[in-house]
Amino acid sequence: MSAVSDNPLLDFTDLTHFDRITPADVEPAIRHLLDTASTTLATLEAADTPATWDDFVIPMTEATEHLGRAWGVVGHMHSVMDTPQWRAAYNDLLPEISGFYAELGQNEALYGKYRALHDSAEYANLSPVRQRIIDHELRDFRLSGAELPEAQKPRFKAISEEQSALGAKFSENLLDATNAFAEWVTDEAELAGLPEDEVAAARAAAEKEDRPGWKFTLQAPSYVPVMQYADSARLREVMYRANGTRASEHGKPEWDNGPIIGRLLALAAEEAKMLGYASYAELSLVPKMADSPEHALSFLRELGVKAKPYAERDLAELKAFAAKELGIAELNPWDMGYASEKLRQARYAFSENEVRQYFPEPRVLDGLFGVIESLYGVQLRHDTAPVWDPSVKVLRIERTGQLIGQLYLDLHARDTKRGGAWMDSARNRQRSGSRLLTPVAYVVCNFSPPVGDKPATLTHDDVVTLFHEFGHALHHLLTEVDEVAVSGIHGVEWDAVELPSQFMENFCWEWDVLSGMSAHVNTGEPLPRELFDKMLAARHFQSGMQMVRQLEFSLFDLRLYHEVDATQPVPIDTVLSLLEDVRKEVAVTKTPAWHRFPLSFAHIFAGGYSAGYYSYKWAEVLSADAFAAFEEAGEGRGSLLDAATGQRFWREILAVGGSRPALESFIAFRGREPQVDALLRHSGMLEAA
Structure with a gap:
C-alpha cells in the first residue's frame, strides 16, 4: 500500500482493522511512525524543552504509543498468522524497530531530562504513581545503556538488535520444525486406546491432504492424546522422539536452535558485563521482586527439598503399577504419560477424555x-x-x-x-x-x-x-x-505478573464453578458430583513429579544465565551438561541423552522469561495465598465466589497495575506478607512444610 493516509495500520480511532491489514501495509506504516516518533523525540531532547511532566513526560509517552500499538499488531500477526508474507514483513522491519528502541534507551539527553525532573521541586509534588514512573524510567535508561560511554553504545545497540532477531528466528525454527513432522498411520490397530474424537481429528487431517489413514502431528491437540492414550508403544516412541528433537541438529540444519542458544547466551553475558553485572541473571532480576539470583535459587531449592520425596513416591507407584498391570517392566519416557493416565483411571475410575465430554x-x-x-x-x-x-x-x-x-x-x-x-x-x-x-x-x-x-x-x-x-x-x-x-x-514486577493468572486457576477446582459450566456434549447433562469428587481426589495425583519438573526448568534457566561462562558462544553440549546437572539435583525421571529440550524452551530464549522462569513458582506462592482469602470468606457458604472479597482483590491487585510495588499490593489485599503454606496445601504437600 503506497499511501500513508489510507493505511489501516495507522488508523488508531478504534479497534484494529484486521479485515483490511495486509503484510504490504507494514513497511510504509512502521517507517512513517518511526519518522514521526524520531521527530518528536528530537524536539524533546532540545535544551529549550522544559523537564516537566506536562512538557516532557506526556509528549515522550505519546511519541512512542502509536508506534508500539502498530508494531504490536505486526508482532501479533507474526504469532497467530505466520505465513511467509507476514513473517517477511515482521522480520524486514524488526532490525529497525529494535534499533529505534535501543537508541531511545541510550539517549543521554532524554535520560538527562528525566534526571532533571527527578531532582526538581516538581517531583515532590507529583503523585506517588507519577514518581514511580519517573523512577522506573531512570532505572530502565540505566539498564538500556544510557550511562555507557559513547564509544560503547553502538555495540550495546547491536547486541539488542541481534537478540531480537535471534529470538524471532528461534520461534520460527520451532514452528517450522513442529509443522514439518507428521506420522501417517495406515494400520487401524495402531489407533487402539485413542479416544474417538482424536481418531476423527486425525482422519480429518489426512482427508484434508487427500491421503488414506490417519495423520498425527506435533501440535498439542494431536501430540498430547497420543502420548496419553495410544496403546501402541511404537507410535508413542516415534512421536516422543520427534517432539524431543525438534529444531535440533537431528533435523534440518537451518532449523537448528542450538547455535542460536549459544549466541543468545553470549550476547546476554556481554550485555550484563557492559552494564556492570556479574551475570545476565543479576541484570534480569533488577526490576523483579527477588533480590538476587541466590535469593531465587534458594527459594527454588527449598521447594525442591519439600517436593522431591513426593516425586520419588509418585514415580515408585507408577513403576510398580506399570510393571504389574501394564506389563511394562522398564518405564521409558514415552510410556510415562500413557502409564500415568492408566494409573489415574485405575485409582480414581475416570479418564481425562471422560471429563472432556462435559466441557464443550x-x-x-x-x-x-x-x-x-x-x-x-x-x-x-x-x-x-x-x-x-x-x-x-x-x-x-x-x-x-x-x-x-x-x-x-x-x-x-x-x-x-x-x-x-x-x-x-x-x-x-x-x-x-x-x-x-x-x-x-x-x-x-x-x-x-x-x-x-x-x-x-x-x-x-x-x-x-x-x-x-x-x-x-x-x-x-x-x-x-x-x-x-x-x-x-x-x-x-515480572515475578508477580503471574499472580492474577494463577489465582484464577484455583476456581477450576470448585464444585459450584465447574458444575455450572459443564454440559455433556451429547446429552447436555451437567458434570456428575461423583465424577467431580474423583477429579478432586486426583487433584494431587503426581503433584510431586509435576512440581519437580517445573523446578527443573526454573533452576536450569536461572543457573544457565548465572553460572555458565558465556564469554564466547556456548556449545550446546555445555547447555545440555548443565541441564543434566540440574536433573541430578531435582528430577526423578531419566531423560534420553538424545533429547533436546532446551532447543524448544521458547519461554527463556524467545519469550521474555530469560533468567525469570522461576517467576511461575514465585507468583504461585502469592496466588495460592491470595486465593486462600476467598476460601476463608466462603467457609460454610458453599461458594467461594464472594463479591466483597472479589471487589477487594480488584481494588488492591488488579486495579492498581504497576502503580505500586507488588508486595505492597499483596499486603494491602491480604493484610500481611505472603506465606508458602497455601501453595503446599494446594499441592498436597503441607505436611512436608
Missing part, C-alpha cells in the same frame, strides 16, 4: 464469564469487530453499561500459529485530555478445534489454561490507572 467450549466460556461477573460485578458481552480468522471471538467488558475493555479470543490450533497459550495487550488504558481510551487484550490458546457438527470440547487442563490466560487479561482490562507506563500489566 461455549458452555465453558459462559461459566468463565459467570465467575468474572460474580466476583467483580461486571458484564461480559459478545462484540462485533474485524478479526484475523473466522474462529476468533471478540468480547466486551462493561460495568453498569459503561465499556471497561475489550478482548480478542483466539482459542484453536492452526498450522500458522505458534504453540502454547498467552495473553498480550493490544491497547493500554490511558487518558488523553478528556478522552479515556479503554484497554484491549488478546487471549490466544491452541485447543483442539471442533470436528464436524459438534462444538469443540476442552480437557480440564484446557479449562485451567483458559482461566489462567483470562487472569492475565483481567489484570490488563480491569486496571483503573490512566498512566500508560503502569497501567494494567505494565510496570508490574
Whole structure:
C-alpha cells in the first residue's frame, strides 16, 4: 500500500482493522511512525524543552504509543498468522524497530531530562504513581545503556538488535520444525486406546491432504492424546522422539536452535558485563521482586527439598503399577504419560477424555464469564469487530453499561500459529485530555478445534489454561490507572505478573464453578458430583513429579544465565551438561541423552522469561495465598465466589497495575506478607512444610 493516509495500520480511532491489514501495509506504516516518533523525540531532547511532566513526560509517552500499538499488531500477526508474507514483513522491519528502541534507551539527553525532573521541586509534588514512573524510567535508561560511554553504545545497540532477531528466528525454527513432522498411520490397530474424537481429528487431517489413514502431528491437540492414550508403544516412541528433537541438529540444519542458544547466551553475558553485572541473571532480576539470583535459587531449592520425596513416591507407584498391570517392566519416557493416565483411571475410575465430554467450549466460556461477573460485578458481552480468522471471538467488558475493555479470543490450533497459550495487550488504558481510551487484550490458546457438527470440547487442563490466560487479561482490562507506563500489566514486577493468572486457576477446582459450566456434549447433562469428587481426589495425583519438573526448568534457566561462562558462544553440549546437572539435583525421571529440550524452551530464549522462569513458582506462592482469602470468606457458604472479597482483590491487585510495588499490593489485599503454606496445601504437600 503506497499511501500513508489510507493505511489501516495507522488508523488508531478504534479497534484494529484486521479485515483490511495486509503484510504490504507494514513497511510504509512502521517507517512513517518511526519518522514521526524520531521527530518528536528530537524536539524533546532540545535544551529549550522544559523537564516537566506536562512538557516532557506526556509528549515522550505519546511519541512512542502509536508506534508500539502498530508494531504490536505486526508482532501479533507474526504469532497467530505466520505465513511467509507476514513473517517477511515482521522480520524486514524488526532490525529497525529494535534499533529505534535501543537508541531511545541510550539517549543521554532524554535520560538527562528525566534526571532533571527527578531532582526538581516538581517531583515532590507529583503523585506517588507519577514518581514511580519517573523512577522506573531512570532505572530502565540505566539498564538500556544510557550511562555507557559513547564509544560503547553502538555495540550495546547491536547486541539488542541481534537478540531480537535471534529470538524471532528461534520461534520460527520451532514452528517450522513442529509443522514439518507428521506420522501417517495406515494400520487401524495402531489407533487402539485413542479416544474417538482424536481418531476423527486425525482422519480429518489426512482427508484434508487427500491421503488414506490417519495423520498425527506435533501440535498439542494431536501430540498430547497420543502420548496419553495410544496403546501402541511404537507410535508413542516415534512421536516422543520427534517432539524431543525438534529444531535440533537431528533435523534440518537451518532449523537448528542450538547455535542460536549459544549466541543468545553470549550476547546476554556481554550485555550484563557492559552494564556492570556479574551475570545476565543479576541484570534480569533488577526490576523483579527477588533480590538476587541466590535469593531465587534458594527459594527454588527449598521447594525442591519439600517436593522431591513426593516425586520419588509418585514415580515408585507408577513403576510398580506399570510393571504389574501394564506389563511394562522398564518405564521409558514415552510410556510415562500413557502409564500415568492408566494409573489415574485405575485409582480414581475416570479418564481425562471422560471429563472432556462435559466441557464443550461455549458452555465453558459462559461459566468463565459467570465467575468474572460474580466476583467483580461486571458484564461480559459478545462484540462485533474485524478479526484475523473466522474462529476468533471478540468480547466486551462493561460495568453498569459503561465499556471497561475489550478482548480478542483466539482459542484453536492452526498450522500458522505458534504453540502454547498467552495473553498480550493490544491497547493500554490511558487518558488523553478528556478522552479515556479503554484497554484491549488478546487471549490466544491452541485447543483442539471442533470436528464436524459438534462444538469443540476442552480437557480440564484446557479449562485451567483458559482461566489462567483470562487472569492475565483481567489484570490488563480491569486496571483503573490512566498512566500508560503502569497501567494494567505494565510496570508490574515480572515475578508477580503471574499472580492474577494463577489465582484464577484455583476456581477450576470448585464444585459450584465447574458444575455450572459443564454440559455433556451429547446429552447436555451437567458434570456428575461423583465424577467431580474423583477429579478432586486426583487433584494431587503426581503433584510431586509435576512440581519437580517445573523446578527443573526454573533452576536450569536461572543457573544457565548465572553460572555458565558465556564469554564466547556456548556449545550446546555445555547447555545440555548443565541441564543434566540440574536433573541430578531435582528430577526423578531419566531423560534420553538424545533429547533436546532446551532447543524448544521458547519461554527463556524467545519469550521474555530469560533468567525469570522461576517467576511461575514465585507468583504461585502469592496466588495460592491470595486465593486462600476467598476460601476463608466462603467457609460454610458453599461458594467461594464472594463479591466483597472479589471487589477487594480488584481494588488492591488488579486495579492498581504497576502503580505500586507488588508486595505492597499483596499486603494491602491480604493484610500481611505472603506465606508458602497455601501453595503446599494446594499441592498436597503441607505436611512436608
